[in-house]
Amino acid sequence: MKGLLKEISGRHPEISEIMKGGVTEGQLEYFEKTTKINFRNKDEEKSQLVYILPIDIDKNGVNNMKEVHKLVEDSKRTVQTHGRKKITFIPDDGINKSYVRKILEYVFNKADIEVKLMTARGKDREHSRPWPSKTQAQSQAVIVKKGGRQYADLLKTVKQNIDLGKIGVKVRNIRETARGDLLLNVEGGGEKADSLKKEIAAQLKDVGVSLANNDATVHISDIDPTVTEEEIEEAIYEATQVDRAAPVKVLNMRPTRDGNRIATVRLPKHLAKVLSNRGKLMIGWVACRVRERIAVTRCYRCLEFGHTQNECTGRDRSGECLSCGKMGHKAKDCQTDPFCSSCQEAGHRSDSTRCPKYRRMVEDKAKRRGSFRK
Template identity: 35%
Template sequence: MPLTPIDEMGAILEDLLAKVNDQKVRSINQVMKNSFARLKELQELLRDQNFSLPSQEGRARCGCSGEAPGCSSTRVEEATQTSPERASFSQVARTKRPRELPPPNRANQNGKKDPKISQPKKSRPDVLIITGNAGSSYSDVLKLVTRRQDGKLNDVSQNVKKIRRTAKGDLLLELAAKDANALKMRQTLSQVLGEAASVRAVSGETTIEIRDLDDLTTKDEIVAAIKARTSGQEEAIRVKSLRPGFSGTQVAFLGVEPSLASKILSEGRIRIGWTMCRVRERSAQRRCFRCLSFGHIAAYCKERTDRSNWCLRCAHSLLEQVLREKRADIALISEPYKKVETQSYILDSSKTAAIWAPGRQPESIQPRVGFVRAKVGAFWLYSCYLPPRLTLQQFTHTIDEIAQDARHRSQVVIAGDFNAWVEDWGSSRTNARGRTLQETFATLDVALLNTGSQNTFSKAGYGSIVDLTFCSSGLFRRTTWSLRDDYTASDHKYIVCDIEDREQASTAAKPPRFNPATLQPLKFAQELRIPDPSGDVECDVHNTMAAVLQACRASMRSSRGHSRHHEPVPWWPPEIAHARRECLRTRRLHQRARGRPDFEQKREDFAAKR
């Protein structure tokens, strides 16, 4: 009995599977090729038949009514009852499945919601603000602009979308067209209105950062290059700042119109002079002036603490209080906030390093770029700051100047922020600055005081050891170096060096002092008992002075020697001292809770106390 096409296909597939599974055939031979060709023929045959069901005539030909257990027509009818009607291959190919949209707030495999797609920020439309002269009301200005009969402002009216009144009572015209030239319209309005009103244009501004500028590039050259490249107007380009960058380059920040900014940013680079400079958009981070936090403004602030009256630059005031509490004599400061020199407070030429000796007047002052030298008492002090933007050549030149100036001096202390890394003092690696600093200071009679591996600078969870202290070998054994955890309102920590003064320790104690205003004459006369002469002059003088001293102690109050080194800070009440202790306590708890479940709560507590 011949097999049906489906049964024949099944037999061929079983034979092929048996050969492959039993590893009888390691390659495709002619027999297998014939089997594959027969499978293709059977597939075409079944496609032509389109799985047509057998008719009643077919049932009659098979000699049964479809009730026999082995009848094929019965099997087809059973299959038809349990499975839906199947379409042909061509019909399936032409049918497109509807696109399934993801459900809202769907979660991924980790159970977290997918991040939201950031939408482009809408730019504010350009506006024109018209201010009337003294005595003109808002209605007068509105009538003067919108109710003119001469038709000179018809072109301007076609580009105006909305008119409203500002909080100061001026007339505001919001422009509708994106390509409307606000500067040209301002000129038209100024010519038509004349002295009756003043007009100013407020356009949306995009901040652009341009890097890799050479050291001689000026603001005019930047504006001219952008104007020539984009065919923009000079009034639409404003150079906000131009500051030094790395390796003898400069960085410029520009404020330009959004349409012009898109042209510049689309290219990615722009040629200014001989250099193809990198260009990118610089988005300003919003800051709340109520709580001093980032990410929102004061109108939407939800913090309970109002810090609007706080000073952001209180590091110098905190240093003043710490000097008073620790009874320190001298402070060497890098990147000081206070940049006004006095007799006891001196700065370097770049005003980035300072020496502060409260109540004293330093001598032999020599300010240079990057460091300042002064003599206070018997010590030669050097306060340094070498920022990261310096090139290696500039860094080496400054270090050589320090070494040349301190080479033939004794009792030298050199301290500051060098921004140099060396593995010997705890850094993760050694860079070119660190090697230069080591090689140069190796020619001096100085030693490094830094001990331990605790970071002197820390920010956003990262830190480094860049604040270094060197001293002469004669001072090394009598100097104690320590790192303080006090709150500094800065990213750097306080470093305290105690130097023992041998000359002061060897001198005799000063005689006591008494306040003559508190003298009680009767009691002084009663307590004064001068012994009888013994014949030895030196012994008699010593005994007499001892008797007078004892009588003074009994009849007068002793007066302490006042020093102007540590004058009281009037704005430091006990409440601030208690707040600082609480801030330090919460900071310790926050640092120790890293990696624990309550880390976020400790961080919020520290932020509130700070």
């Protein structure tokens, strides 16, 4: 009764009572605990099942792994019988955590159950974290406009004039944007990024500086017709384990041909990445598919992808029909078969997401984000 086990037993005194009464090694025990919570100004009851997996622990924590494996298998079957979709494992300090993690990966592979492994290092307990996906720490980007400078000169000027230690800011990474501006990805979210933005503006009067848009959009498919917007938002909060003050908003839900619905959700970028990397989100009874929306810029001057008309150096096609590529009429009045001016192929319009050029840009952008799947 030490470490995490002692802390959890303090929250659930029933554990101590069961252990005092005697437990059988290798036989799973459990009890149900119901608490009242207030969510969205409504009183709700939350039911929690606490499982006890008793084994005999040796000093090195390397023996009895077969027994641990058996108990984990038992817990999986029991959780499925109880209709639960989430389970957190809190192993005793005497058990080798790396073995436990491997067992969890094997047993719960392809199971529609969200699994967490809570561990401790030394005297400081780590926060529980989603497994197998790991929620990234929140960050926010500061963009410094290049003006007339080269990227290397701009970066040198900023580094020479800004003391990060003085304002208590840590920069996770630095990169050049597509427009040649300087992007500084700041750890700690909006408050830290805002401090850096103000410091740069105060020290370098001749540069433009702003905060990058920290929102992203995801599409969630296979949602059954009975699910509400509030349930989707709650599922995201539960899956990502973030504070409910984080701005998560369902923008719209629309029906699909199979009778289900697809939702468009706006949320912070780091949460969007967590969900898209997982690929699935449990909402009600269904493991719904999640994909992050990849935005590709398009020029309304040359009708090509990847830049805006302010940066355009190509041919001016702004007077051409978006549908057939010919002059003299608009797409809404077009009577001919579609032809794409961008890829020079028939069968789709210039602004169509079916365009091979558009799809290549989406794939390239997704690969750079690390979220592309075949």
